[in-house]
Amino acid sequence: MTALMVALGAAVGAPARYLTDRAVQRRHPSPFPWGTLVVNVVGSFVLGVVVSAGSRGHEATVVALLGTGFCGALTTYSTFSWETLRLVERGEGGVAALNVVASVVAGLVAAALGWAVGTPLR
Amino acid sequence: MTVQAGDTSLGTSLDVVAVVAAGGVLGAEARYAVSLAAPHAASQFPWATLLVNALGCLLIGVLMVLVTERFRPHRLVRPFLGVGVLGGFTTFSAYAVDINRLLLAGRPAVALAYAASTLVAAVLAVWLGATATRRLAGATAGRPA
Numbered sequence: 001m002t003a004l005m006v007a008l009g010a011a012v013g014a015p016a017r018y019l020t021d022r023a024v025q026r027r028h029p030s031p032f033p034w035g036t037l038v039v040n041v042v043g044s045f046v047l048g049v050v051v052s053a054g055s056r057g058h059e060a061t062v063v064a065l066l067g068t069g070f071c072g073a074l075t076t077y078s079t080f081s082w083e084t085l086r087l088v089e090r091g092e093g094g095v096a097a098l099n100v101v102a103s104v105v106a107g108l109v110a111a112a113l114g115w116a117v118g119t120p121l122r
Numbered sequence: 123m124t125v126q127a128g129d130t131s132l133g134t135s136l137d138v139v140a141v142v143a144a145g146g147v148l149g150a151e152a153r154y155a156v157s158l159a160a161p162h163a164a165s166q167f168p169w170a171t172l173l174v175n176a177l178g179c180l181l182i183g184v185l186m187v188l189v190t191e192r193f194r195p196h197r198l199v200r201p202f203l204g205v206g207v208l209g210g211f212t213t214f215s216a217y218a219v220d221i222n223r224l225l226l227a228g229r230p231a232v233a234l235a236y237a238a239s240t241l242v243a244a245v246l247a248v249w250l251g252a253t254a255t256r257r258l259a260g261a262t263a264g265r266p267a
Contacts, residue, residue, distance in 0.1 A: 006154045007147045014146020014210045015139045018201070022134060044218035051219055067215075068154055073146040075214035077175040077240075078182040079205075081248040085183070100241065107218035108237075115222055 002064045009069020013043075017074050031092055033083040036076065037103055043075035044107040048114020053121035138201045145206015149178075153211050165227040167236055168220045171213065176243040178212035183251020192259045 021035030028034045050067040053059070080103060087096035153174050160170040182204060189200045217240055224233035 003151060003154065006150050010146045010150030010210050011143045013150075014206055015143045017146075017209060018139065018142045018205050019134065040214040040218075043215040047215035047219045048222065051223075064154075068157070069150055071215040072153060072213040073150045073210040075216075076209040077212035077214050077217065077244055078178040078208040078248075080214060081179040081244040082182045082186055084245060085248045085252060100245075103214070104218075104237065104241065107214060108221060111215070111218035111222045115219070115226075 002060065005061050005064035006069040006072075009065045009067075009071075010073035011069075013070040013073030016070075017076060031087065031090070031095055033080075033087075033099060036079050036083060037099070037106065040075045040080060040103055041106045041110045043071045045110035045114040046074075047071040048111040048116075049118035049121075050114075052115040052118035054118075137198065141198045141202040142206045142209075145202040146210035149207040149210025149212075153213065164223040165229050165232075167232055168216070171216050171220060172236070172240050172243060175212045175217065175240055176247045178208050179244040179247040180251040182208045183248040183253075184255045185251075187252045187255040188259060191256070 017039045020039050024035035024038050025033075047067055050063055050071065054063045054067070080099075084096045084099055087093070087099060156170050156174050160173075162168050162170065185200075185204055185208065189195050189204070217237075221233045221237050224230075224236060
């Protein structure tokens, strides 16, 4: 049951990341990987809400669907690291460093905000 | 990526979206299996997520060099394996939320160690995957970039 929820969430989350990335990069064609930053920050916020609101046992199904499945598949560490490496290889080391710092800081702030939003829902 | 007939308004074929979804499900289930095998409390170092993210970064380094510099695979290979499987396998949201939970659990040193070690492991892994593949596949496949 829980594995099915993970599958359903991921079946939506992964295409949502792909389509968001394409839409964002089309609007902001730059070497900076805005698309991945956007999905990672949005996913960190949503997971913060889901985990803080669903800390009690009977919401395990919701956490599997929205957290492990959707947010897990919406966000990505592999594309983040690949895009960072590509920036370094193209001689854009400053942009690469900016991408790392912006992703981590914005992701952490988004997760903390999501946690604050979700806590009263517990 | 070339624009195919029957594209949606986003310039994307439905078959690409479908293989991204299928790959994402496989990757997420693999990540879920690892998390079940190595569960962690909010105050503990999230080894499973670190392992998943480092492994996914190593594999995307290998994959991207193969599909962009060495071979010309079917157009659905990269969306399925890269965007789908590895994108669904690795996660940034669990990384961010687990750091937050470690801080809330009063473990700032563990939070910092986890935040830094994941970053270092991910960047080293993607570099290692790409570099090793360029050397090995460059020698065997004989098709320079």
